Amino acid sequence: MSATGVRTAEWIVTDLDGTLVGRDLRIVAANLAALRRFTGAGGSVVVATGRSEESALPYYRELGLATPAILYNGARIVDLSTNAVLYRRCLGAAAWARLTLLFDEMPDGVWPVAFSGGRAHVRSEPAALAEYARRDRITLARIGSWGELPFDEIIKVMLICDRPELVGAAETALAGFAADPGTGVTLVRSEATYLEVLPAGATKGTALRELAALRGVPMDRIAAIGDNPNDLDMIQAAGLGAAVGDGDPGVRAAADVVVADCAAGAVADLVARVMP
Incomplete structure (x- = not known):
């Protein structure tokens, strides 16, 4: 729980697989409830995933999001409600x-x-x-x-x-x-x-910096969470970087905090740390 009694993050940026989403490919119930509480308190949730538009959209809809999504491990930022591409990189x-x-x-x-x-x-x-x-x-x-x-x-x-x-x-x-x-x-x-x-340069962290600058949100007001090496620079870029408890050892070692295992509600644990 936030020690200050106020919400300490404007955004929570979350990976999907192994972080928000469990092995059954469903959003962990505790995570879903916690993110709804976070958005209800005025916070914003951003999905950052290696998945494509087609693959990420069902989770985006279940979460009820209107924020752009970081897709393809940072090669695209897309407004999934309109399919507008806000940021793009391609292979040469x-x-x-x-x-x-x-x-x-x-x-x-x-x-x-x-x-x-x-x-x-x-x-x-x-x-x-x-x-x-x-x-x-x-x-x-x-x-x-x-x-x-x-x-x-x-x-x-x-x-x-x-x-x-x-x-x-x-x-x-x-x-x-x-x-x-x-x-x-x-x-x-x-x-x-x-x-x-x-x-080259297409990472979740680079895309997050681009999106934060576009929306005028300071990086120190962003909490990011992930479990695998492709999440590492995103976690390091955010003001608060969290690693899933059963995630990659290198990611856990580099994070500011290590939260619960995925199935135990890793994202819910992070929400509890930034909410009053």
Whole structure:
């Protein structure tokens, strides 16, 4: 509970999976109730997720939000009520062209998904991709070749792996590509079996700074919470950075506070700390 007896944050910025949303893909009941109490007291809630518009929208609606959402791990800020894009980054055309060649060098069991035009595009649909689509509540668009997509409109690429150990192998296969300053990409692990290729500078923290400046909200009046490495710079950028109790050890070590486990109401715990 806030020691001052007043609300100490104007915004709560929350990751979805493993933070607000449990393993059953539902918003943890305690978190939902707490965020409604926070907004009822005049606070604002911002979703910051690796998910796309299609995938994030059901949670946005359940929360009853009217704030813009940080999507694609910071590559987009979108007003989901109008689909207006407030901030955007894309992979460079040359980087995308090189990346499509590297797909053939990926270990067996690593499956690319390319996001463009608000859709997730795939060349095949193995079990790992079917499960990913089910989990994220999205429809996969099957294409015949990567060349069918516009070279200058690729938002991000996800590499979905059959097993956690393949993430490291995929990262190794892309190491030279990602290290080349001319490539302009960032690699980030967003789940145990997900490796994402993002435009350089596209992070949740960068997008949060952009959105806060756009809305005139000081960073020290923002509390942010997450569980995985893709949340780290967002947590560090906020005035109060919280890590989920059963989240990544590196995120817990870097956070200002460690709150409850996801299933125990991590976001509700954070709300209690910033509310009177």
